[in-house]
Amino acid sequence: MVAITVEPEQDETRAAVLRGLSAHNQSRVGPRNGKPLTISLRDADGAILGGLVGELKWEWLHVDLFWIDESQRGAGQGAAIMAEAEQRARDYGARGVYLSTMSIQAPDFYPKLGYRECGRMENYPVAGQTLHHFTKAL
Known part of the structure; x- marks a missing residue:
């Protein structure tokens, strides 16, 4: 007998689902080879004015989060960060x-x-x- 349960905490179920999904995916397309990619835009004092958070995995870069402070928009900073991320992805061997x-x-x-x-x-x-x-495509 099996039961569907709404869990009060997600850690155990999340870990089990991730293990199972990862094993399934790897059996079909190979290892994920995940590598985080984080790029920041900082002012002279080191304050973060923008950035990109993503993951290089399989043959792709997934951009998860990307933000540029209002004070920096329109100055080409966003395009420069994306260009850097794309170059890092190419260096990793990503196709897109x-x-x-x-x-x-x-x-x-x-x-x-x-x-x-x-x-x-x-x-x-x-x-x-x-x-x-x-x-x-890269």
Whole structure:
């Protein structure tokens, strides 16, 4: 007999699901070879004014988080960070980059850098907004 249980804590279940999913994926496409990638934009005092957090895995870079402070927008800093991330991905042997951004964030920024929209989810995070998915071949 099996039971479906809503768990009060996620650690044990998350670890088990991750182990199982990782084993399945590795049996189909090879080892993940995951490597974190973190790039920051800092002022002269060392304060972080922006950055990118992602992961190099398999043959791709996944950009998970990307932000530039309002004071730095429009000055080319975002494009420079993305260029650095793409170069690191190439050095890793990645074939491409993928990321998601909301309509309230920067969906017009990525096509200027050669990204193409490969999907969207309407009414996310709330009604009237959209989650855009982008990819770029390297």
